[in-house]
Amino acid sequence: FRTVEPLEYYRRFLKENCRPDGRELGEFRATTVNIGSITTADGSALVKLGNTTVICGVKAELAAPAADSANKGYIVPNVELPSLCSTRFRSGPPGEEAQAVSQFIADVIENSQMIAKEDLCIANGKLAWVLYCDIICLDYDGNILDASTFALLAALKNVQLPSVTLNEETGLSEVNLKQKNPLTIRKHPVATSFAIFDDTLLIVDPTAEEEDLATGTVTIVTDDEGRLCSVHKPGGSPLTGAKLQDCITRAITRHKEVKKLIDKVIKSIKPK
């Protein structure tokens, strides 16, 4: 029945206010975080949201800042959805979904101001850090946006940048690998995704199957003070303002849970 009439199968569950995997409509899947797994990267994190697995690696390089913003560094996110993670993605140039998610992550970084680009500057107009954030999905089971933002946040918290001094005479940079400083992360944006079913029902944290059957999706990104960094509703069935408000309140609760999880993990790796 599930393969022949998936929508009817789902409707039966939704009528009882629960889902086939036993979750409530407002319940998230089990979230696990693993920080610092990639030793060759400056910062890394592996996030598992149920079956969705996303790994983020941050590499820091030196570059000259742009001419019009001489005191700003760069943060370059890139999301890859390789054909490994799901049959829907083919190998080759990034598809529309990967590009849309990359743009979303770039917007979240920009909107939330989680890292001030001025902090990444070493010498005004001459040297600045470039943070290449590579987010790779290893297993696609829905809700890629939440998992990616979470992985990015955890990886950036893990980043240790070596101190760099610019030698005035030679103009060369001297990197001191022994002395490392963590990044100052100002805000902690957390994304919460919802799927809209049949124009009325909202379910949290959809799996890949639920996303396919859904008539629309909404993603809300909140930061520490309950401010909205991003409301991302790419089309789909129309929603009233009140429903949107419900989503926002749920997103704010989720933010607190995620923040607690991240703090716990960071604390556990502190004694090094």
Added chain:
Amino acid sequence: MMAAKEEDKMAVAGDGCCLRPFSCEQGLLSRPDGSAAFLQGDTSVLAGLYGPAEVKGSKELPDRAALEVLLRPKVGLPGVVERSREQLLRQTCEAVVLGALHPRTAITLVLQVMNDAGSLLSCCLNAACMGLLDAGLPLSSLFCGVTCALDANGAIVLDPTTRQEQEARAVLTFAIDSAERKVLMATTKGSCSVEEMQQCLAAAQRAADTIFQFYRDSVRRRYSKS
């Protein structure tokens, strides 16, 4: 196809913000099944629609029409920003177009940015809707795009220019449907509080009324001539 031109200056009283003068021209291109040019102040977007037409094997959907959106910027090649905008437009159009009436076909919407002077995404949305109307595709409702900018004091500015967008703390774009003024699409740039977002949404819904009235007048004027 006769072209209908309209000039309207709309003012939304009460919160002191008004939309820039906008105008629309339909049926200006001969090859596409539907075409429309939408101008909001100095921002203008040209939309061309082909469909329902023959679809290539892999893209065929058995139960509904496959919608494709192509957004071409004024200069340069389409990049990641255009891709994400295309996705927003595509899913918004998919929600209103009754694709189930034309299974195994393809509907292609091509948008060309003629001039960008702020509120580009909402101009694209409006041009897309007028293009869909001109092509005569079955729609469940109309939609319109409204951009709101929140400046440093928290005042709402509707339909901002490029300058206002850059100086604003947050820029929110909504696509509002015509049936019940619900939110079809929402995207934000910059951060804002929840109350501010709700206020912007309310302002956008009010502005949507004027835009829908404009659509009506525009179509009425066009068909009364011919």
